[in-house]
Amino acid sequence: MNALQRTDGFRGRGDEVYERLVAAHRGLSDEQSGALNARLVLLLANQVGDADVVTAAIAAARASLGLADGAAPREE
Amino acid sequence: MSGGAVGSYDYRHYPYHRPVELDRGGQGRCPVLIVGAGPVGLAAAIDLAQQGIASIVVDDNDVVSVGSRAICWSKRTLEIFDRLGVGERMVAKGVTWRVGRVYHRDRELYRFDLLPEGGHKMPAFINLQQYYAEEYLIDRAMELADRVDLRWRHRLAGIEQSGTGVTATIDTADGQYRVTADWLIAADGARSTVRSLLGLPFEGTTFEEKFLIVDVRIDADYPSDRRFWFQPEFDPSQSVLIHRQPDNVFRIDFQLGWDADVERERDPERAMARVRRVVGPGVHCEFEWCSVYTFRCARLERFTSGRVIFAGDSAHVVSPFGARGGNGGIQDVDNLCWKLAAVLRKEAPPALLDSYDSERRHGADENILNSRRTTTFMTPKTAVERQLRDGVLALAPDFPFARALVNSGRLSRPCDLRGFSGFAADDGSIAGPLLPGMPCDDAPVRAGDGSAGWLLDHLGGAPTVLAFAASPQEVDGIGRCAAASDIAGLRVVVISEEARPCPGMTVLSDRAGLVGARYGGASGVTYLIRPDQHVLGRWRGIDPQALGHAWRRCLGTEAA
Numbered sequence: 001m002n003a004l005q006r007t008d009g010f011r012g013r014g015d016e017v018y019e020r021l022v023a024a025h026r027g028l029s030d031e032q033s034g035a036l037n038a039r040l041v042l043l044l045a046n047q048v049g050d051a052d053v054v055t056a057a058i059a060a061a062r063a064s065l066g067l068a069d070g071a072a073p074r075e076e
Numbered sequence: 077m078s079g080g081a082v083g084s085y086d087y088r089h090y091p092y093h094r095p096v097e098l099d100r101g102g103q104g105r106c107p108v109l110i111v112g113a114g115p116v117g118l119a120a121a122i123d124l125a126q127q128g129i130a131s132i133v134v135d136d137n138d139v140v141s142v143g144s145r146a147i148c149w150s151k152r153t154l155e156i157f158d159r160l161g162v163g164e165r166m167v168a169k170g171v172t173w174r175v176g177r178v179y180h181r182d183r184e185l186y187r188f189d190l191l192p193e194g195g196h197k198m199p200a201f202i203n204l205q206q207y208y209a210e211e212y213l214i215d216r217a218m219e220l221a222d223r224v225d226l227r228w229r230h231r232l233a234g235i236e237q238s239g240t241g242v243t244a245t246i247d248t249a250d251g252q253y254r255v256t257a258d259w260l261i262a263a264d265g266a267r268s269t270v271r272s273l274l275g276l277p278f279e280g281t282t283f284e285e286k287f288l289i290v291d292v293r294i295d296a297d298y299p300s301d302r303r304f305w306f307q308p309e310f311d312p313s314q315s316v317l318i319h320r321q322p323d324n325v326f327r328i329d330f331q332l333g334w335d336a337d338v339e340r341e342r343d344p345e346r347a348m349a350r351v352r353r354v355v356g357p358g359v360h361c362e363f364e365w366c367s368v369y370t371f372r373c374a375r376l377e378r379f380t381s382g383r384v385i386f387a388g389d390s391a392h393v394v395s396p397f398g399a400r401g402g403n404g405g406i407q408d409v410d411n412l413c414w415k416l417a418a419v420l421r422k423e424a425p426p427a428l429l430d431s432y433d434s435e436r437r438h439g440a441d442e443n444i445l446n447s448r449r450t451t452t453f454m455t456p457k458t459a460v461e462r463q464l465r466d467g468v469l470a471l472a473p474d475f476p477f478a479r480a481l482v483n484s485g486r487l488s489r490p491c492d493l494r495g496f497s498g499f500a501a502d503d504g505s506i507a508g509p510l511l512p513g514m515p516c517d518d519a520p521v522r523a524g525d526g527s528a529g530w531l532l533d534h535l536g537g538a539p540t541v542l543a544f545a546a547s548p549q550e551v552d553g554i555g556r557c558a559a560a561s562d563i564a565g566l567r568v569v570v571i572s573e574e575a576r577p578c579p580g581m582t583v584l585s586d587r588a589g590l591v592g593a594r595y596g597g598a599s600g601v602t603y604l605i606r607p608d609q610h611v612l613g614r615w616r617g618i619d620p621q622a623l624g625h626a627w628r629r630c631l632g633t634e635a636a
Contacts (some may be wrong), residue, residue, distance in 0.1 A: 041464070042481075
């Protein structure tokens with residue numbers, strides 16, 4: 001599986017990117033913000049393109065919440 | 077023969093006959109007993125009969141499917157039906173289609189073309205009501221009446237297994253009798269009696285969604301394309317799907333939501349009010365049939381249980397989106413029957429049927445996976461799932477990647493068996509894309525009598541050598557090598573510059589150059605093909621030992 005990049009990938013523009021992420025939600029309801037985040041995730045996941053990296057990102061995000069990786073599709 | 081119409085189809089009752097066993101001590105014997113005369117059971121009886129194996133088919137009913145039920149038959153299924161002698165009739169009656177159109181509200185998001193290339197006998201899909209499919213299969217089975225014993229209104233009541241056979245107890249109006257078969261095929265559907273009698277768990281996921289399904293006759297010139305709307309403007313449903321069927325009958329599926337009131341929704345008046353919102357005012361339409369359904373994905377842990385073999389919905393069920401139910405069942409039959417025939421002829425050990433179990437569980441798992449993904453997309457269960465799904469739909473007009481994520485059903489594809497034991501390893505020496513385990517591609521050919529035909533007409537039903545020759549001498553050499561391979565019932569098909577009649581083999585020409593392109597054909601290229609039209613192995617050069625070894629290894633009579 002391809003590894004998730006952990007080092008700074010913003011080439012010095014990290015503060016700007018963070019500010020833009022926050023600003024994009026300004027004035028939005030929680031529902032609008034949720035919808036915006038969902039679309040951002042889809043666009044960025046496609047930009048990453050590598051399903052293994054997306055999977056690793058999902059696992060890392062869940063781990064940061066103290067959750068199991070949840071990468072495998074659930075069998076209800 | 078009495079009958080009755082449901083909508084535009086006139087149902088006839090197939091005749092019940094008193095079982096001969098009742099006059100012979102209440103006992104009978106047969107090689108194969110098939111429970112269920114739906115598409116899967118009938119196809120199995122025909123396939124076995126074509127292999128010379130007799131079967132009895134019992135069904136507790138005496139009419140074909142009421143309501144259209146399975147309607148989309150895929151190219152691979154049509155190729156199998158063609159091998160069984162009913163494909164051309166089905167295509168002639170069916171509505172051929174290959175383009176699907178997907179809408180969000182009133183906007184078309186994209187179209188897909190399921191067969192963008194030519195040079196295939198069978199179309200990507202036809203729509204044909206299950207009652208027609210069953211009628212044609214029954215007619216074909218009756219042509220093979222010396223080997224297919226169709227028994228209407230014979231109801232399975234019990235099963236006992238021994239190590240060497242299965243004894244079924246069957247109820248009729250004239251009394252009960254018992255039949256002992258070497259093998260029993262359970263083709264008795266999603267609510268399989270055989271499965272219950274054996275106490276086998278059928279586990280899976282029920283989807284919390286209800287659908288209204290309506291067949292309606294519309295006297296208007298509507299397109300044949302499959303059309304799917306997410307959140308249509310014209311109806312409160314979550315989604316609407318339309319398929320055109322023969323006789324101007326249209327199938328419309330409405331996604332109602334989990335809280336829908338089943339009794340209320342299946343009222344024909346109410347259903348027709350919805351239909352009129354789809355077709356628009358002023359279009360004359362007549363009600364045929366409707367039903368409200370929920371669905372689940374489930375499969376048996378194993379498709380064989382002693383001498384009982386499960387095929388079709390008795391073994392696995394999926395959602396209807398993707399047309400993977402009926403098509404999956406027919407591929408079960410295709411995979412099973414030649415193996416069962418080889419076992420019954422004692423050419424292979426019963427263990428060959430383990431490969432039916434593993435290969436078709438793989439097929440079922442692929443169908444269940446695709447079905448589950450479609451359902452996840454169609455029925456978001458939480459607010460976040462809905463945000464992701466609606467995000468995809470919103471991005472789809474401008475972003476091709478999002479269009480690719482829009483999932484209204486991933487339509488049935490032929491099952492790819494690459495990597496299963498029993499197929500020969502590929503040495504990489506042939507350029508063509510058809511690797512061992514893959515189903516054969518069709519292509520136009522010309523026969524020795526000058527007639528134009530199709531490659532797949534020559535490949536099914538028996539182990540087949542398909543080889544390419546550059547000269548008449550090479551054709552003769554292929555014939556000698558194939559004969560020396562010592563494969564029982566081997567058929568030899570040679571693709572040569574010039575088609576000609578030739579004793580003991582079929583010499584075809586490649587009338588559009590597509591056999592060569594699709595098979596990487598060149599002088600000396602040799603394929604060995606299973607009776608179900610899957611590539612068993614391929615080699616550069618023809619070697620009788622390699623052919624014989626590959627076939628016997630496939631049957632399980634020789635070790636790897």
